[in-house]
Every structure is written in C-alpha cells, then in structure tokens.
Amino acid sequence: MMKEGxxxxxxxxxEIQAAVKxxxxxxxxxxxxxxxxxxxxxxxxxxxxxxxxxxxxxATIFVNPAQFAPTEDLATxxxxxxxxxxxxxxxxxxxxxxxxxxxxxxxxFSTYVEPPAVAKRWEGESRPGFFRGVATVVLKLxxxxxxxxxxxxxxxxxxxxVIRRMVEDLNVPIEIRTQPTVREADGLAMSSRNRYxxxxxxxxxxxxxxxxxxxxxxxxxxxRSGKAMVDGVRRVLTEAGIHAIDYVAVADxxxxxxxxxxxxxxxxxxxxxVGTTRLIDNAVVGPAVS
Ligand code: PAF
Numbered sequence: 001m002m003k004e005g006x007x008x009x010x011x012x013x014x015e016i017q018a019a020v021k022x023x024x025x026x027x028x029x030x031x032x033x034x035x036x037x038x039x040x041x042x043x044x045x046x047x048x049x050x051x052x053x054x055x056x057x058x059a060t061i062f063v064n065p066a067q068f069a070p071t072e073d074l075a076t077x078x079x080x081x082x083x084x085x086x087x088x089x090x091x092x093x094x095x096x097x098x099x100x101x102x103x104x105x106x107x108x109f110s111t112y113v114e115p116p117a118v119a120k121r122w123e124g125e126s127r128p129g130f131f132r133g134v135a136t137v138v139l140k141l142x143x144x145x146x147x148x149x150x151x152x153x154x155x156x157x158x159x160x161x162v163i164r165r166m167v168e169d170l171n172v173p174i175e176i177r178t179q180p181t182v183r184e185a186d187g188l189a190m191s192s193r194n195r196y197x198x199x200x201x202x203x204x205x206x207x208x209x210x211x212x213x214x215x216x217x218x219x220x221x222x223x224r225s226g227k228a229m230v231d232g233v234r235r236v237l238t239e240a241g242i243h244a245i246d247y248v249a250v251a252d253x254x255x256x257x258x259x260x261x262x263x264x265x266x267x268x269x270x271x272x273x274v275g276t277t278r279l280i281d282n283a284v285v286g287p288a289v290s
Contacts, residue, residue: 006089006092006093006094007059007085007088007089007093007094007095007096008094008095008096009085009095009096009098010095010096010097010098011097011098011099011100011103012099012103013099013103013104013144016058016095016097016144016145017143017144017145017146019095020058020095020144020145020146020147021146023055023056024146024148028054028055028056029053029054029055029056029148029149030054030055030056030057030058030145030147030148030149031049031050031051031053031054031056031057031058031147031148031149031150031151031177032050032057032058032059032060032141032145032147032149032150032151033046033047033050033057033058033059033060033093033150033151034059034060034062034137034138034141034150034152035059035060035061035084036061036062036063036064036077036192037061037062037063037078037079037080037081037084037192038077038078038079038080038084038192038195039080039083039084039087039088039192040182040190040191040192040194041182041190042153042155042181042182042189042190042191043059043087043153044087044091045153045179045180045182046151046152046153046179047059047088047091047092047093047151048091049151049177049179050149050151051091051092053149053177054147054148054149056094056095057092057093057094057095058093058094058095058096058097058145058147059088059093059095059096059097060096060097060098060099060141060145061081061084061096061097061098062097062098062099062104062137062141063077063079064104064133064134064137065101065105065133066105066112066129066132066133066136066137067129067130067131067132067133067134067137068133069127069128069129069130072127073193077192078192078195081098097141097144097145104137104140111136112132112133112135112136113132113135113136113139113166114132114135115131115132115134115135115162115166116135116162116165116166116169117165117255118158118161118162118165118255118256119131119135119158119162121249121251121256121257121258122158122247122249122251122256122269122271123158123159123271123280124158125247126246126247126271131158131159131162134159134162134163135162135163135166138163138166139166139170139172142167142172142174146173146174147174148174148175149174149175149176149177150163150174150175150176150177151177151178151179152176152177152178152179153178153179153180153181153182154178154179154180154181154282155181155182155189155190155191155280155281155282156280157253157267157269157282158256158269160176160178161254161256163176164176164178181281181282183209186206186209187206187209187210187213188202188205188206188208188209189208189209189279189280189281191279191280193277193278193279194277194279196275196276196277197274197275197277198275201274201275201277204240204241204242204274205242205274205277205279206240207236207237207239207240207242208237208270208272208279208281209281210236210240211232211233211234211236211237211248211268211270212233212268212270212281212282212283212285214232214233214236215229215232215233215250215268215283215285216268216283216285218232219262219266219285219286219287219288220285220286220287220288221288222287223262224261224262224263224287225260225261225262226250226258226259226260226261226262226266227250227260229250229262229268230248230249230250233248233268233270234248237270237272242272242273242274244272244273245270245271245272245273246271246272246273246278247269247270247271248268248269248270249267249268249269249270250262250266250267250268251266251267251268251269252266252267253265253266253267253284256269262286262287263287264286264287265284265285265286266284266285266286267282267283267284267285268282268283268284268285269282270282
C-alpha cells in the first residue's frame with residue numbers, strides 16, 4: 001500500500017538528521033537501507049525487511065565517489081533516480097535521503113575510516129581503497145541517520161561483515177541486519193551492474209551461481225579440502241569462458257581467512273569479470289549435518 005505523500009525526499013544532511021530524530025522522539029522505530037540507487041528486487045527485499053521490523057523506513061541513494069578507484073565505473077554507474085523513487089514509493093518507504101556530492105564531501109573533507117581487519121583480503125586486495133570509502137560513507141550516513149537498524153544484502157558478504165565490525169569496534173548504536181541474496185529465476189544474483197551484461201555475457205555469468213552450487217555439493221558430499229573446492233569452482237568458471245577471475249576463496253565466515261580443511265560452515269566467495277562487467281557472488285556452505 002502506498003502511503004499518502006510518501007516518500008519525503010530530503011537532500012540536506014541537517015534535514016534528514018532532524019527528521020530521524022523527530023521520529024525517534026515520537027517513539028517510532030526507524031530502519032535505514034543505504035543504496036547507490038539503480039534499485040532492483042535485492043534492494044526491495046531490504047526495504048521489506050525494514051518495513052517488517054521498524055515503524056519508519058528510510059532509504060538513501062548516493063553514488064559514493066570515495067569507494068570507486070579512478071579506473072572504475074563511477075562516471076557510468078547507472079543513475080535511475082525517477083524509477084528508484086517510484087519503486088521506493090510503492091514499497092512504503094517514508095523518507096529518502098539523496099545528498100549531492102558536495103553535501104557529503106564538502107571542500108576540505110579529509111577524514112576517512114580505516115576499515116577493520118576483515119577488509120584486508122579479497123575485495124580489499126582487488127579494489128584497494130574500496131572499503132575505506134564504504135566504511136567512511138556508511139559511518140557518515142549512520143551519524144546523519146541515527147536509526148535503530150540498518151539493512152544490508154548478503155550478496156556483498158564482505159561489505160556486510162566490514163560494516164558489522166566497524167559498528168562493533170566504534171560503538172555505533174545501530175543494529176545491523178543482513179538479508180539473503182535475491183536471485184533471478186536462473187540463479188544470477190541481482191546486482192545493479194547486471195544491466196551492463198550483453199545476452200551472451202548474461203548466460204556466461206550463470207557460471208558464478210553454478211560454481212557456488214558445485215561447492216555446496218562438494219562440501220555436503222564430504223569434500224574437506226578448501227583447495228579442492230576452490231579448484232572446482234575455478235573449473236566451472238573457466239569452462240564457461242570466464243578467465244578474468246579476481247579470486248575464488250573458501251574462507252571462514254567470521255574472519256574471512258582462507259580455510260584449508262573444511263570442518264564446519266565456510267563462505268565461498270567469487271569475483272570475476274564477464275566481458276567488462278565485474279561480478280561478485282557468494283554462498284555459505286558446509287558439511288551436511290546428519
Ligand atoms: O552496497 C552499496 O550499495 C554501497 O556500497 C553502500 C553500502 C550503499 C555504500 O555506498
């Protein structure tokens with residue numbers, strides 16, 4: 001059901017902070033869904049989780065320059081504000097914060113968050129500076145939007161862990177909730193960057209979810225070698241013609257350190273380029289419990 005006059009769209013930091021404080025002063029619980037726009041059903045699942053858990057749902061749309069390397073797609077990152085706002089309106093969002101770059105990073109801005117240890121490997125190695133940019137903007141958003149809860153997708157497994165650790169380490173009084181990855185019917189994890197894929201690339205990209213399914217059946221079938229699982233997933237990718245693999249990892253889901261012997265749940269992480277589009281995916285798998 002669409003709420004009358006909703007969502008309110010605010011662009012100034014002072015306005016959003018005052019609005020959130022006012023909700024909380026009225027005794028209402030609030031949840032935020034931080035996004036970079038180009039919304040899809042994955043984002044909407046976070047909105048629905050916020051709607052279910054909180055009285056007031058807030059979304060943010062900000063393509064954060066601090067998390068893009070100079071070689072990455074900041075200039076061409078999809079910007080679809082009108083449809084984003086329509087999607088948020090039809091999913092009961094109360095407030096949307098859409099700041100300009102100059103509001104978030106005014107002249108003279110020079111303070112950044114040093115991300116936690118879980119940021120070092122995988123995305124941290126492939127995209128130097130990425131988690132510094134993510135942690136900085138998310139902490140800024142948490143100060144501007146002092147909510148009860150914040151919602152992130154498991155599709156960005158390492159990002160969710162980095163944010164969780166940052167919040168614990170820096171005593172940010174916001175509960176972090178992570179929601180399951182939303183997939184297309186054929187298994188492709190939803191991502192704003194999927195729209196870059198041509199039809200043949202779209203088919204090739206299904207190798208990521210197939211690789212994860214293979215890792216799951218290896219673990220459940222009794223495979224204990226992390227390396228054998230990594231090799232198995234890499235084979236699925238290369239057989240599909242995906243050779244630009246940033247990493248395939250079998251790692252501890254809490255520390256993200258590589259696991260040599262699989263004795264419990266592990267996270268399988270993949271990052272690979274299909275054509276010019278960089279995709280990531282992951283799954284938590286482990287030995288079958290009898
Ligand atoms: O996952 C994203 O869309 C972004 O990294 C986030 C968390 C909104 C920070 O810019």
